[in-house]
Amino acid sequence: MHRHHPRRRTIPAAALLLAAAASGCGSDSSAPPTPATILPAGGANQAAPAGRPLPAPIVAQVVDEKGTPIPGVSVDWSAQGDSRLYPANTITDTEGKVSARWVLGGQAGPNRASVGTRGLEPATFVALGESVEDVPIGVVRTIHPPTYERSGQVVHPDYVRTTGAGFGYPDHLALTPYPYGEARFENPSIFVAEGRPDEWTPEQGVANPIARPSTGYLSDPDILFDPSSGELRLYYRQAERDNVILLTRSTDGISWSAPVEVLRRPSHQVVSPAVVRRGPEDWLMWSVNAGAAGCGADATTVELRRSTDGLVWSEPEPVVLEADGLFPWHLDVQWIPSRQEYWAVFNSKLPQTCTTPLVSIATSPDGVTWRMAAKPVITKGRIPELQDIVYRTTLAYDPAMDVITFWYSGARYEGGRYVWSAAVERRLRAEVFAPAAGLRLKEGVYAPAPAPLEEWP
8 A cells, every 4th residue: 555655845955054043042142141340349448447347348249241240250359468358258149249348457557358250350449447546537526726715616727747857746737716707816826736637736835826917807827838948838818908818937837927918919809828839939829719799709710820939929820610500619729749639628609608518629630620529528517516517628638548637617507606616537538539429419418319420410
């Protein structure tokens, strides 16, 4: 019996090749993702007493080229010196993360740790070990220098460190008393410290205030050290019909010369002079020009003058130093040798008001073009003493510790008048200049942003 067999279909070779290619693509999609980056994901820039654990773990995350977390990746932890790491895991979890507790080394100063995986640049962490004498990082502590009129209310801090045998103390802080806003007491006074940034006292033999007005009132001291002459220079403003910038000098911090006039402009065209000496014939002065309206002006401008001796100054050139619709009112500028850049720290005002809600910081390679940090240094209300105003601020940078010390001034409104105070805070540089982390400015106060930063207008 003849059986009928179904006819076989012949599949073209081209179709077979296409099927094989499709099969190959499917196998690629099932391949495990490739780690591309390991990056810090938490716990950076912490501080703790030397020899003690950090408050929070340090966390890293492994991701692919698209930023997708990769679980199951083996990592290696490493700490420098005598600091110690105690990893919670050495294989990334479902979120691609690993974490470790970190006990800092026994000596005060920066500590460094890293976590890496084969073929990738490790994620690095820096933490600060503090000595027991230090003001803790991130703590705002009020200072109470004894003022000549006994109020203890001060404003306009300005810091300098001296070198040389002529000075009994290296650290000097210029301040002006300002009891309840009475300008007649606003006369420059000098204080010294023995290593602690929160304890200031007049040096034995100094007669505060070191200057009194011949007319009008004084304000805005700015102190610096000239290593060529081995002397302190104190510039300050006398406010009358004009703004007059005066200079007094000292080779020991105790005896001060008769003041000399170095600059005069109509009020309020030279407010808060900030002077930097880069070399024997290279002097710079930044100041605020608020015009006739002063702090009630709609806007202010920052101006830069230059000098070959710190006495005779050039005509000003404008400097752009503003952000978020706020305008500088009082500023301090310093050259940071280890960073090869200028830092400006300044309080800012809203249009047509004299109160200042925040202090900002900016950097510049040349003193003319400035880059604002993403977030303010401090805002009003951080501590009760600075509840309503944060004002003129100064700073010192320690490159070995990578720490910035800020001295603030400001006020709270109490009983129908302002009570003025000064305070100090130590911050890690990396934290000061870190991204804003969702903060945005609204009515002079920084608050959580309702939208990602890239969506801001």
